[in-house]
Amino acid sequence: MERLMQRRSRSSLFSASFLAISAVLVIFMTIVIGGLVLYPSQRELLASITSPEILFAIQLSLVTSAVSTALCIIIAIPVAYAMTRFSFPGKSLANVIMNLPLSLPPLVAGVALLIFFGPSLIGTVLRGSGIDIVFNVTAIIVAQFFVNVPYMIRITRAASAVINPRYEYVARTLGCSEWSAFRQVTLPLAAKGLIAGLVITWSKSIGEFGAVLLLAGATAMKTETLPIAVYLNISTGDLNEAIAASIVLIGIALVSLLIFEQYGDGTQVI
Amino acid sequence: MLRITGLTKTLGSFSLKGVNLHIEEGEYFIILGPTGAGKTILLETIAGIYSPDGGTIALHGSDITRTDPKHRGIGMVYQVYMLFPHLTIEENIGFGLRQRHIDPVTIRNRVRQTAEMLGIWHLRERYPETLSGGEQQRAAIARALALGPRVLLLDEPLSALDVTTRERLRRELRTIHRMMKTTIIHITHHFEDIFALADRVAIMQNGTIVQVGTPEEIFQRPETEFVASFTGMENVFCGRSRLRDGAALIDVGPISIQTVAGIEGDVYVGIRPEEVIVSREPFESSAINTFRGTVTEIQQNGMFSRIVVDAGVPFVCALTRQSIRRLELAEGETVYLTFKASAVHACPG
Numbered sequence: 001m002e003r004l005m006q007r008r009s010r011s012s013l014f015s016a017s018f019l020a021i022s023a024v025l026v027i028f029m030t031i032v033i034g035g036l037v038l039y040p041s042q043r044e045l046l047a048s049i050t051s052p053e054i055l056f057a058i059q060l061s062l063v064t065s066a067v068s069t070a071l072c073i074i075i076a077i078p079v080a081y082a083m084t085r086f087s088f089p090g091k092s093l094a095n096v097i098m099n100l101p102l103s104l105p106p107l108v109a110g111v112a113l114l115i116f117f118g119p120s121l122i123g124t125v126l127r128g129s130g131i132d133i134v135f136n137v138t139a140i141i142v143a144q145f146f147v148n149v150p151y152m153i154r155i156t157r158a159a160s161a162v163i164n165p166r167y168e169y170v171a172r173t174l175g176c177s178e179w180s181a182f183r184q185v186t187l188p189l190a191a192k193g194l195i196a197g198l199v200i201t202w203s204k205s206i207g208e209f210g211a212v213l214l215l216a217g218a219t220a221m222k223t224e225t226l227p228i229a230v231y232l233n234i235s236t237g238d239l240n241e242a243i244a245a246s247i248v249l250i251g252i253a254l255v256s257l258l259i260f261e262q263y264g265d266g267t268q269v270i
Numbered sequence: 271m272l273r274i275t276g277l278t279k280t281l282g283s284f285s286l287k288g289v290n291l292h293i294e295e296g297e298y299f300i301i302l303g304p305t306g307a308g309k310t311i312l313l314e315t316i317a318g319i320y321s322p323d324g325g326t327i328a329l330h331g332s333d334i335t336r337t338d339p340k341h342r343g344i345g346m347v348y349q350v351y352m353l354f355p356h357l358t359i360e361e362n363i364g365f366g367l368r369q370r371h372i373d374p375v376t377i378r379n380r381v382r383q384t385a386e387m388l389g390i391w392h393l394r395e396r397y398p399e400t401l402s403g404g405e406q407q408r409a410a411i412a413r414a415l416a417l418g419p420r421v422l423l424l425d426e427p428l429s430a431l432d433v434t435t436r437e438r439l440r441r442e443l444r445t446i447h448r449m450m451k452t453t454i455i456h457i458t459h460h461f462e463d464i465f466a467l468a469d470r471v472a473i474m475q476n477g478t479i480v481q482v483g484t485p486e487e488i489f490q491r492p493e494t495e496f497v498a499s500f501t502g503m504e505n506v507f508c509g510r511s512r513l514r515d516g517a518a519l520i521d522v523g524p525i526s527i528q529t530v531a532g533i534e535g536d537v538y539v540g541i542r543p544e545e546v547i548v549s550r551e552p553f554e555s556s557a558i559n560t561f562r563g564t565v566t567e568i569q570q571n572g573m574f575s576r577i578v579v580d581a582g583v584p585f586v587c588a589l590t591r592q593s594i595r596r597l598e599l600a601e602g603e604t605v606y607l608t609f610k611a612s613a614v615h616a617c618p619g
Contacts, residue, residue, distance in 0.1 A: 166352050169319045172339040173346045174417065175369030188356045 037247055040240050048244035056221055057229040057245055064137065064225060065205035068144035072152040072201050073194070080156035081182070085165060102150045109147055110214025117142070117215070139216035140223055144205040152201045159193020160186065196263040203256035207249060271295040271453060272316070272421055277325035279315050284308050286315065287477040288325070293421075296451045298444075298467050300458055302488075303474035309457045312474070313423045316455070317346050329420060340369070345414030349426040351406040353398035359409050360385070360394035366417040384416045385409075387446065404435035411443075415450065424456040428463065440466050464488070465538040465617045485538070504576075504586040505541040511616065520616060524582035528558050529614035537616045543576060543588040545613035549606045550597055557610040561585075565603045568594065581607055 040048070048054060082088075083095065101109055117123040117133040126133065133139050163186055171181035187194075209227035216223040218232055226245045233242035277289040286308050293299045303309050315322050318339035326335045334342055353362050360381055367377040385391040388408040398406055407427060414422055427443070428436045444467055447454055456467065464471050464485045471488045473481045481493045489506035509522040513534050520527045520539055527539060552560055563581030575594055579585045585607055589599075599605065 164352065166348055167354060169314065169317070169339075170346055170348070170352045170413075171354075171365070172319065173317050173342070173344060174366035174413070175340045177338070177340060180369070185354055189354075191356075 033250060036243060037250070040243050044240050045244060045247070048240040049248065051241065051244070053221065053224070053233075054229060054241060054244050054248070057224050057226045058248055060137070060140070060223075061206050061225040064140040064144060065202055068141045068148065068205045069152075069198060069202040071141070071145050072149045072205075073156075073198055075149055076152035076156045076197070077187075077194070080153050080160055081186075083153070084157055084161045098153060099150055101147055102154075106147050106208065106210030107214060110143060110211035113139075113143060113146060113211065113215045134215060135217040135219070135223065137216070137223065140212050140225060143211035143215040144208045147208055147211045148201050148204050151204060152197050155197030155200065156190070156194060159190045159197065163189045192263050196260050199256045199259045199263070203253055206252055271297075271330060272455075273326075273328045274316070275326045275328075277312070277315060277322050277327065279311060279320055279322045281311055281320065284311050285477045286312055286322070289474075289477070289479055291472060291479060291482070293453060293455060294469075296453055298447050298454045298456065298469045300456045300464050300468040300471045301474050302458060302461070302464065302471055304459070307474045308477040309474055310425055313346070313425050313455065313457060316421070317344050317423055318342050343417070343420040345417060345419035345422045347407070347410045347414050347422070347424045347427050349429050351398065351403075351410045351430075353406055353409055353413070355398055358395055358397055359390060359401070362398065362409055363394075363412045363416050365413060380416055381412075384412045387415075387449075388412045388442070402435075403431050404439060407431065407439060408442075411446070415446070415452070419452065421453045421455065424454060426457050426459070428458070428460065436460075443467060461489075461540075462617050489540070504543050505539075505546070507539045507583055509537055509539050511535060511537045517611065518616065520614075522583055525561055527614055528611045529616050530611045531614075531616045533616055540615040540617075541585075541609060541613055543586045544574075545609050546585060546587040547608040548577070548579070548587050548589060548593070548597065548599070549608065552606045553608070555608065557608045559611065559614070560606055560608045562604065562606055565599055565601050565605055568599065568601060579605055579607055 079098070083091070083098075114134065115123075117126065117139070123134070133142055167185045167189065168176075168178075168181040171185045172178065176184060206225070207227055208225075209231065212223070212225060212228065213231070216228075218224070218228045220232055224232060226249050229245040230242045230249070233239070233245065272291075272293040274289055274291040277286050279286045284306065289312060291299075301309055301312070311320065314320055316327060318334070318337060322335060326333055328334065329342070329344075353359075354365065357365065360378075363385055364377045364381045367380055372380075381394075382391055385394060388411060390405055390408045390412060393401060393405060393409070398409065401409065407430075411424075411427070424443075428439055431439060440463065443454075443456075446452075447467070456463065458464070468485050471483060471485055472479045473488065481488060486506065486508060489504065507522040507527075509520040509527070511518045511520045511529075511534050513519075513532060516532065518529050518531055518533060518537075520529060520537060522539060529539070547557070552562075561581035563579040563585065565577055566580050566584070567578040569576045569578075570591065573590060574588045575591055577587050577589060577594070577599060579587060587607065589597075597605075
């Protein structure tokens, strides 16, 4: 009996300590993030959020992230499908290259993009034909796309990998072309995963900083997305504006996380 | 009607190595074989999902080897249904008709007619995941039949179902085949399917067809060791069963075999060679079936030998070499065969 008690108390000590560490972490995160929200006075915060600069940043962030997310999904769907269904030479190499931006610091991706669209031969040719993709709004979209398309591909792949190809086979024996079997069967079956991927990609696009900073620069009221607004205002000591932009980002992150939980069932975000 | 010539296809670790088959109009054709024999690839290649590496497929005399699946008129039913989960049962069954842009009223009538034949019209508004396995398989069959396919391919359609449902659906497949006269190719590994459904059977092994014939031919004269071991029931006879005192007495040629199965009418009877006891004299035992016969053949191979005894019908018995020596068996000798009523497997023919 005594031994049993000992065993029990030891095992509860085990679970208690692990739970305690978890609790401390959750409390720490809540205080850090909640503290940011509560730090400025509500009146000042409201004034900052409705200031022309922050409203511009919100608008620019929404527009650029919407466009870049749309581009991500247009590219990710065929790529993810090809990577799950087809085998081709160099597939594993293609896989590594596609996933590289995931582990690359966005700053490095930004430098690479800057060189590519800037002084490189291709950048020079593009500029010569009137296409300039450096230090402007297009640059924001390109940077967001480059960094986030691997995420979208990964989530779309996870969503399409679980769809049995025989659904399409049956559809084709019932009179569908490959295109229409994909549209009528595979796409609707992947819808939930696609929505989850869309939300997470959108939220990451809004928060993208490093690559955007390098390729689009940090020009107030021009290439000033929300993260850039945080950066610019912190560097000039305008704490309230920086916090206002941060709070908007927290709100967006929270909403997208909730939507992802709703639709993402089983899909892992890396 | 459907002629497959020298069909080859390699897909990962599976392959077809020169399949030749000729299936007659309106035939119920069963392909039997172990897992990994390439049966599913064969069906999917016939359906046009895969393009073969070599060989040809001809339907009604015209080459369809490279025809797109949607133009072949070949329906497909898988073991685990593959109903579109985002569509209702009615939408699933009408899926093929909708691709042809037929007017909605005609589609609904056709769907209703097909669904009623399979007894699932009342489930039309439900989604597949809310249905039982048997109901889902009926819906999958209805979906393939609604288009009136020239050939219906069934890939182990009964294997995922419980025994009772399987038997019911098996009977219904037979009725459907008789009513619609559709040419059916059915993959299975249940020998009951063969006796209940097949006009002809092909045995498939390692990507090739090793034997084709009627069910009786396949079971009575397995051409290769593989067929014999795979079918396992070498003593297969056609007979007529009469019920007497709850037990069935099956007339097979000149002899009558007792069994415990309560079925009547035309039946197939199967007895495994190792269930038959061979003796020099008749003996009293709980085993009810005893017949006198003459040894016509002794095949020595491996630890077990097979002897064939003519007792009005030919029985194959499996004995050890020692037993053959002890009983001093030789061709032409008279022996008695004994087996239990429960060793007799009977199914409707």
